[in-house]
Amino acid sequence: MDGGAAAIGLKGCRRVRGAQIRHLLDAKACFLFDCDGVIWHGEQAVPGAPRVVHALLRRGKGVFFVTNNCTRPRETYVRKFRRLGFTGVRREHIFSSSYCAALYLRDVAQVRGGGVFVVGCEGMREELREAGVPYLQEEADVPGATIYDCALSAGVKAVLVGHDDQFTFLKLAKASCYLRDPDCLFLATDSDPWHPLKDGRILPGSGCLTAALEVATGRKATVIGKPSRFMFECISSQFTGVDPAQCLMVGDRLETDMLFGSNCGLDTMLTLTGVSQLEDAEEYSRSEQSTKQCFVPDYVVDTIADFLPAFEELD
């Protein structure tokens, strides 16, 4: 007995290595990866990550990248994967919150005519364009324009909020006014609170802007990104045979990635190359609040490069 079979049945922060990972590779048909902090850090691939992804693809595994980063259209991701040494990753493997938001607006909300008011970035607009979802062409605001006197469009069908480094008070006010109409949909790409930058700086996440708008309107946004289930629904509607029981969600953030996996009925793995630490996971695990158990990963690895020895054994 190497303990591997037992490991697959256990729940909660189980550190896994060689043989146990080999069992996971056997047991799972699909691997879902978060990107930043898991397979890369900004412009640097996590060492070994390209080989892991390549090996999974070569073995015919389903490989999907589920990212709350809404700033890039998928085409840009494809180029980034190539630039960082990942081979064989195609556009259809990539599920970003902006792409899935565009799918939601097209297929679920079925936005026609009118248009979407975007509090967000160019990557979001590009996914909307590609999905054929109409959105308001924001002209640069007239200098000195205020919510007291600015023009507001008629027939806005939805407000979509995501990362927006050009966010202004006037945008917030306009979006608040549009959302006074209860038929105007309120959608957010993700609810990420912040992202780490260098030198201890942080980048406020979409969740901040969404929170501002939720307070102004007294409404709750429908969130597309992790931990909401919708991105998994996008994957399983586009690929046949995606069985939650045969999927592993690999991420670095307990409150988004592990909760997402839990919400979708997937086994989860925390990699320690990103935001959350083992201690954070163990604290949740010890918590008596049952809601916190959804943040606890089934498995923990130092890095996804820990997969590599398992492949070598298999080869």
Place this chain on the structure above:
Amino acid sequence: MDGGAAAIGLKGCRRVRGAQIRHLLDAKACFLFDCDGVIWHGEQAVPGAPRVVHALLRRGKGVFFVTNNCTRPRETYVRKFRRLGFTGVRREHIFSSSYCAALYLRDVAQVRGGGVFVVGCEGMREELREAGVPYLQEEADVPGATIYDCALSAGVKAVLVGHDDQFTFLKLAKASCYLRDPDCLFLATDSDPWHPLKDGRILPGSGCLTAALEVATGRKATVIGKPSRFMFECISSQFTGVDPAQCLMVGDRLETDMLFGSNCGLDTMLTLTGVSQLEDAEEYSRSEQSTKQCFVPDYVVDTIADFLPAFEELD
């Protein structure tokens, strides 16, 4: 029996008129008024309000104006009172959230050196200047500057958030970075969610910007304005003999004004010239959640002009 004495003892949405109001005028030594929606609407006095205020002052009552509106320094309020026909209102009667925030930073937090990063408007800076509280002189941001490369000041002692129609993503990001330092105080003038404008438009309140920053930092702001008790503490530290049992708080917003009164142990009166309606108050009154009882006014009037007949009877 005119029922007046009984009225003073009762709790909950009691509609009061002539004789009952006369009893209140006898029983109370201090009257605290919210401004917008209570004594004026923008640039128009509520009809009769100037006479009510004048009559209270003439009878030697304490009259205080407690407003969450942080955009104007008190001097500007004095001029507005005069312009709208209120006579005898002096600067020391006015307690705005920006003035009280400046007092908090000077007397409670005792900010020295370093400085305050202001996410707010000129009215807030003016109150800080007058109180001698140092704050960061924000230069116009270099075009194209981002949180990745902008300059950050050392030794920021507090972030103060209020209404800011020049709010940008970069300000949010800078404030988030300053608040990474747990010794940096996080203060908000108020947590008002929105304010009504004409034509169904709304103006997002300080509460929106505070919420954005709370999400980015995982911290909760200390709120100066109503419903926090601090503004009442400012009044009672500057005036002798301000006994909560002898004060009446008059406002138009259940969730701020009535809760403020309740938090400070004051009797409360809702006037129906502003945001909240009688039905809203009655709904809270019927609620079985004890926390909602704090939103229920003791008394309700259509307008504070309903005070006038009581004065006439007294004269």
